[in-house]
Amino acid sequence: xxxxxxxxxxxxxxxxxxxxxxxxxxxxxxxxxxxxxxxxxxxxxxxxxxxxxxxxxxxxxxxxxxxxxxxxxxxxxxxxxxxxxxxxxxxxxxxxxxxxxxxxxxxxxxxxxxxxxxxxxxxxxxxxxxxxxxxxxxxxxxxxxxxxxxxxxxxxxxxxxxxxxxxxxxxxxxxxxxxxxxxxxxxxxxxxxxxxxxxxxxxxxxxxxxxxxxxxxxxxxxxxxxxxxxxxxxxxxxxxxxxxxxxxxxxxxxxxxxxxxxxxxxxxxxxxxxxxxxxxxxxxxxxxxxxxxxxxxxxxxxxxxxxxxxxxxxxxxxxxxxxxxxxxxxxxxxxxxxxxxxxxxxxxxxxxxxxxxxxxxxxxxxxxxxxxxxxxxxxxxxxxxxxxxxxxxxxxxxxxxxxxxxxxxxxxxxxxxxxxxxxxxxxxxxxxxxxxxxxxxxxxxxxxxxxxxxxxxxxxxxxxxxxxxxxxxxxxxxxxxxxxxxxxxxxxxxxxxxxxxxxxxxxxxxxxxxxxxxxxxxxxxxxx
Amino acid sequence: xxxxxxxxxxxxxxxxxxxxxxxxxxxxxxxxxxxxxxxxxxxxxxxxxxxxxxxxxxxxxxxxxxxxxxxxxxxxxxxxxxxxxxxxxxxxxxxxxxxxxxxxxxxxxxxxxxxxxxxxxxxxxxxxxxxxxxxxxxxxxxxxxxxxxxxxxxxxxxxxxxxxxxxxxxxxxxxxxxxxxxxxxxxxxxxxxxxxxxxxxxxxxxxxxxxxxxxxxxxxxxxxxxxxxxxxxxxxxxxxxxxxxxxxxxxxxxxxxxxxxxxxxxxxxxxxxxxxxxxxxxxxxxxxxxxxxxxxxxxxxxxxxxxxxxxxxxxxxxxxxxxxxxxxxxxxxxxxxxxxxxxxxxxxxxxxxxxxxxxxxxxxxxxxxxxxxxxxxxxxxxxxxxxxxxxxxxxxxxxxxxxxxxxxxxxxxxxxxxxxxxxxxxxxxxxxxxxxxxxxxxxxxxxxx
Ligand SMILES: [Zn+2]
Numbered sequence: 001x002x003x004x005x006x007x008x009x010x011x012x013x014x015x016x017x018x019x020x021x022x023x024x025x026x027x028x029x030x031x032x033x034x035x036x037x038x039x040x041x042x043x044x045x046x047x048x049x050x051x052x053x054x055x056x057x058x059x060x061x062x063x064x065x066x067x068x069x070x071x072x073x074x075x076x077x078x079x080x081x082x083x084x085x086x087x088x089x090x091x092x093x094x095x096x097x098x099x100x101x102x103x104x105x106x107x108x109x110x111x112x113x114x115x116x117x118x119x120x121x122x123x124x125x126x127x128x129x130x131x132x133x134x135x136x137x138x139x140x141x142x143x144x145x146x147x148x149x150x151x152x153x154x155x156x157x158x159x160x161x162x163x164x165x166x167x168x169x170x171x172x173x174x175x176x177x178x179x180x181x182x183x184x185x186x187x188x189x190x191x192x193x194x195x196x197x198x199x200x201x202x203x204x205x206x207x208x209x210x211x212x213x214x215x216x217x218x219x220x221x222x223x224x225x226x227x228x229x230x231x232x233x234x235x236x237x238x239x240x241x242x243x244x245x246x247x248x249x250x251x252x253x254x255x256x257x258x259x260x261x262x263x264x265x266x267x268x269x270x271x272x273x274x275x276x277x278x279x280x281x282x283x284x285x286x287x288x289x290x291x292x293x294x295x296x297x298x299x300x301x302x303x304x305x306x307x308x309x310x311x312x313x314x315x316x317x318x319x320x321x322x323x324x325x326x327x328x329x330x331x332x333x334x335x336x337x338x339x340x341x342x343x344x345x346x347x348x349x350x351x352x353x354x355x356x357x358x359x360x361x362x363x364x365x366x367x368x369x370x371x372x373x374x375x376x377x378x379x380x381x382x383x384x385x386x387x388x389x390x391x392x393x394x395x396x397x398x399x400x401x402x403x404x405x406x407x408x409x410x411x412x413x414x415x416x417x418x419x420x421x422x423x424x425x426x427x428x429x430x431x432x433x434x435x436x437x438x439x440x441x442x443x444x445x446x447x448x449x450x451x452x453x454x455x456x457x458x459x460x461x462x463x464x465x466x467x468x469x470x471x472x473x474x475x476x477x478x479x480x481x482x483x484x485x486x487x488x489x490x491x492x493x494x495x496x497x498x499x500x501x502x503x504x505x506x507x508x509x510x511x512x513x514x515x516x517x518x519x520x521x522x523x524x525x526x527x528x
Numbered sequence: 529x530x531x532x533x534x535x536x537x538x539x540x541x542x543x544x545x546x547x548x549x550x551x552x553x554x555x556x557x558x559x560x561x562x563x564x565x566x567x568x569x570x571x572x573x574x575x576x577x578x579x580x581x582x583x584x585x586x587x588x589x590x591x592x593x594x595x596x597x598x599x600x601x602x603x604x605x606x607x608x609x610x611x612x613x614x615x616x617x618x619x620x621x622x623x624x625x626x627x628x629x630x631x632x633x634x635x636x637x638x639x640x641x642x643x644x645x646x647x648x649x650x651x652x653x654x655x656x657x658x659x660x661x662x663x664x665x666x667x668x669x670x671x672x673x674x675x676x677x678x679x680x681x682x683x684x685x686x687x688x689x690x691x692x693x694x695x696x697x698x699x700x701x702x703x704x705x706x707x708x709x710x711x712x713x714x715x716x717x718x719x720x721x722x723x724x725x726x727x728x729x730x731x732x733x734x735x736x737x738x739x740x741x742x743x744x745x746x747x748x749x750x751x752x753x754x755x756x757x758x759x760x761x762x763x764x765x766x767x768x769x770x771x772x773x774x775x776x777x778x779x780x781x782x783x784x785x786x787x788x789x790x791x792x793x794x795x796x797x798x799x800x801x802x803x804x805x806x807x808x809x810x811x812x813x814x815x816x817x818x819x820x821x822x823x824x825x826x827x828x829x830x831x832x833x834x835x836x837x838x839x840x841x842x843x844x845x846x847x848x849x850x851x852x853x854x855x856x857x858x859x860x861x862x863x864x865x866x867x868x869x870x871x872x873x874x875x876x877x878x879x880x881x882x883x884x885x886x887x888x889x890x891x892x893x894x895x896x897x898x899x900x901x902x903x904x905x906x907x908x909x910x911x912x913x914x915x916x917x918x919x920x921x922x923x924x925x926x927x928x929x930x931x932x933x934x935x936x937x938x939x940x941x942x943x944x945x946x947x948x949x950x951x952x953x954x955x956x957x958x959x960x961x962x963x964x965x966x967x968x969x970x971x972x973x974x975x976x977x
């Protein structure tokens with residue numbers, strides 16, 4: 001956050017730029033840093049089949065201002081394209097689908113540059129990926145020729161480029177992301193309700209001293225003073241009393257509810273309101289704030305992970321290692337340093353904020369010293385360390401390229417077993433059959449139900465005896481490889497969200513496959 | 529891991545001689561599938577080509593997507609209502625609009641664009657408020673889709689469609705599909721008026737943000753938002769720098785920003801920015817193209833299933849899908865139960881806790897903030913008597929003296945009241961009052977104690 005000049009006669013008053021105005025509603029989500037990452041990106045779409053889901057995805061990326069995009073497509077626009085693809089019109093008939101879609105997509109945002117490549121015998125996927133143009137991310141849609149798929153995967157591995165495979169047919173779709181190596185995220189945007197960390201069970205000296213100022217003579221405070229003690233101070237006061245009486249801090253649910261009653265009883269009721277708002281706030285905060293901090297499993301996963309030689313050189317893993325040291329020494333993560341709003345005098349609240357900020361800065365300094373002492377830690381930006389410390393409790397590692405350790409048969413068995421219990425209690429059934437049935441048609445435009453089931457049976461012996469899989473395969477057959485616009489628009493929205501999350505390194509991408517059922521209106525994310 | 533084996537074959541470009549415009553739609557409109565209900569599905573060509581007249585509210589972020597999706601779902605006659613004009617901040621997601629359209633009517637530009645792009649679809653724009661249209665207008669549709677950003681407008685159309693249902697006339701029954709988004713999250717829901725949970729039944733799922741007490745703004749601001757609200761509510765009223773506050777006028781926002789900045793400096797509060805000022809004053813909700821795409825397509829997918837019966841739609845059983853893309857992707861699709869005491873579609877009055885010692889004025893003010901009511905300009909009646917009417921002016925003046933009286937003086941514990949709010953249509957919200965404390969009767973002169 002930018003510091004505000006304190007002299008009100010000299011405020012910086014330039015309003016938003018034209019770009020800030022146009023992108024206002026999204027900058028509120030991913031800020032200028034996320035926008036910059038999008039504007040530096042170049043997305044490649046290898047388009048095929050009925051050709052809509054990838055184009056709908058691009059629409060959702062062109063609008064927020066992705067830097068560049070390229071569509072490669074072998075198809076010539078025909079009648080059926082006009083019934084499903086919005087970025088084609090009557091004039092497009094008979095022309096290259098790649099070219100027509102790029103022209104109409106480009107209209108959406110003059111800041112974005114679009115390129116096209118009509119795939120022909122002279123222009124192949126091989127030529128496309130051989131030249132030096134570096135793509136930030138590649139999307140391809142099914143059906144795709146196996147040899148083209150192999151080229152894309154090779155390019156992704158070689159250049160460390162994320163790849164998203166998308167398949168939409170009839171009422172079903174799925175997409176699968178493949179990230180180059182492990183994918184750590186600092187800026188995960190946790191819900192604001194989850195981020196409060198006040199350290200009430202382990203107050204540091206300055207905080208205790210501050211609290212005492214208000215509560216050492218609590219019974220003799222004026223009505224106004226008593227009614228404006230910040231709830232955080234109230235809780236510290238009663239915790240100290242509790243500890244003096246019980247020897248320990250309240251830890252079980254029963255103790256905490258008893259503690260809450262003590263806090264509520266501290267409110268003065270001999271006033272016109274018959275109570276005090278700050279004591280209400282304190283009582284309401286008991287269950288949320290009076291608990292020893294536990295390390296989230298996602299953070300533990302980061303601490304436990306052994307980065308390879310290449311990864312270990314990245315600033316993320318250097319800072320992570322310093323934060324781990326900090327945690328081992330202090331038995332807690334660096335303090336995030338923010339204080340939620342609470343009833344208090346303005347000056348008191350600002351002092352309280354400063355106490356938390358000061359402690360947070362001290363923690364950052366300790367982590368920074370540890371970073372500097374590590375190999376490669378000399379050049380790491382202090383701001384990056386600060387952001388990491390602020391978000392330390394919510395950092396996340398996505399496994400990216402590593403496929404599930406379970407093979408497809410194990411996943412199928414687990415999902416089938418889940419379904420048996422789910423069916424009994426009326427819970428939704430697994431969408432894995434949709435993945436299997438669509439996957440079986442990866443390289444063909446249409447297939448009959450028996451061919452789909454036979455292909456699945458070859459991988460998972462006996463799978464086709466599951467009547468639901470047979471029904472799902474039949475529904476896939478019904479679509480004859482054709483997309484329904486709604487399903488592709490919906491899937492294109494989800495894929496675009498994922499692309500944005502991957503490119504901006506904000507929020508948390510899926511790991512690694514999302515399946516959508518347009519009949520029951522559900523998604524399921526599976527690691528496959 | 530082992531990858532599944534696939535069906536083998538060669539991918540040929542679709543043959544252009546065989547191709548017809550709507551062949552992909554016909555795959556599911558002309559052929560039933562394993563989940564299709566055979567009792568209601570009609571695979572005839574006539575059924576496929578005769579898709580109904582549909583009405584869309586809102587031509588904003590969701591509305592643009594909805595019009596595109598409906599046109600490509602085979603709907604032939606569409607009406608769209610939106611009173612807004614195009615602003616530059618719409619262009620990051622409302623993809624039917626260009627820079628050169630800024631200032632034009634959203635409904636008109638959107639309708640024209642989609643009609644031009646998709647051959648054979650007719651879209652009639654209405655550049656007005658949804659409340660400007662009467663019952664006859666709404667009677668002509670078979671299905672209504674809402675992509676509005678205002679809760680008030682949603683509640684109005686909801687109560688209007690519930691009111692429209694005439695048990696003797698099946699055509700009076702219009703399914704309502706509603707979508708909404710915020711950031712990476714959103715929801716879509718299908719409502720069968722009077723039969724399933726309605727928008728009013730679900731009102732407490734969308735509770736209004738708690739307002740900051742005025743005394744905090746006036747005396748003890750702590751957050752940058754408090755300084756902005758102070759400038760917005762108090763400084764503006766006091767100084768009236770312009771005749772009327774226009775949230776879209778940068779000069780006005782700049783004035784508020786300067787005021788808020790000065791106040792923040794006075795209290796050592798950091799974080800007031802132009803963008804935050806604009807966000808607080810206009811109550812801006814972050815919005816992106818991709819989330820709109822998801823929610824709009826979900827709404828239109830349900831509309832398509834309802835219109836064609838090609839597959840079962842949300843509505844009867846599960847009727848609500850929640851979507852979140854913040855942390856991986858998560859959907860929760862469930863049945864929201866209809867409430868017997870829903871003030872719009874229920875047949876029982878809803879219990880409403882009230883302190884009888886409040887004045888009627890205080891009680892009326894409290895209705896705006898309560899999640900289960902959210903009524904901003906309510907008029908109140910009790911069995912056969914009018915307690916307070918906002919309009920017409922003659923009635924308001926006649927009933928105004930009641931505002932000073934205590935609730936307990938006007939009604940008894942357990943009494944039923946009827947509440948109407950002009951912005952929410954003609955529906956009477958029925959509440960049964962439950963007193964939360966002992967009523968202390970004011971002492972009147974002349975009564976010896
Ligand atoms: Zn209802």
